[in-house]
Amino acid sequence: MDETAQRRQVPIQASPEKIDMKLEIAVIPVADPERSKTFYQSLGWRLDIDFQGDDFRVVQFTPPGSECSVMFGRNITAAKPGTGQGLHLVVADIVAARIDLIKRGVAVSELFHDAGGIFHHSDGRGIRQGPNPERKSYASYFSFNDPDGNGWHLQEVTARLPGLPGDTSFSKQLYRAVWGERT
Structure with missing residues (x-):
């Protein structure tokens, strides 16, 4: 049996301890990622990611002092722009x-x-x-x-x-x- 198959057979045990869950990203719906990028830069937020693929774009900013980032782009949410x-x-x-x-x-x-x-x-x-x-x-x-x-x-x-x-x-x-x- 290979190592991958052995790992699949190990039962997963639920821990009675508290599991840390950190809010990392809030996705907001926008119509124009470039316009939104300009706006959030003007707030003084840190630009973390600006990645564009063939059919999507992901832009991520983090407000000063925050551990949670804001993400927007193209084809990353079905929500209508402005509904955040x-x-x-x-x-x-x-x-x-x-x-x-x-x-x-x-x-x-x-x-x-x-x-x-x-x-x-x-x-x-x-x-x-x-x-x-x-x-x-x-x-x-x-x-x-x-x-x-x-x-x-x-x-x-x-x-x-x-x-x-x-x-x-x-x-x-x-x-x-x-x-x-x-x-």
């Missing part, structure tokens, strides 16, 4: 990030926050102008679109919450410790 929505970039200083993008020529929204304090609603309900009045972590945003209309939000995170275990009483205690009582 709810993409979030986390920054430590929402005001500085907004100023930086404006200086780069990006049309950005005004700063906003959710009145409830947790997350902005896609329908605009509960959205208030300006950053969160107490500048709570996870609570202040602004947005922009790429040339195809793919929607990005920048979110200010100044103190990261730990991952929450399944114990909801712990989750409630942690929420109160970070956010206070909800009104």
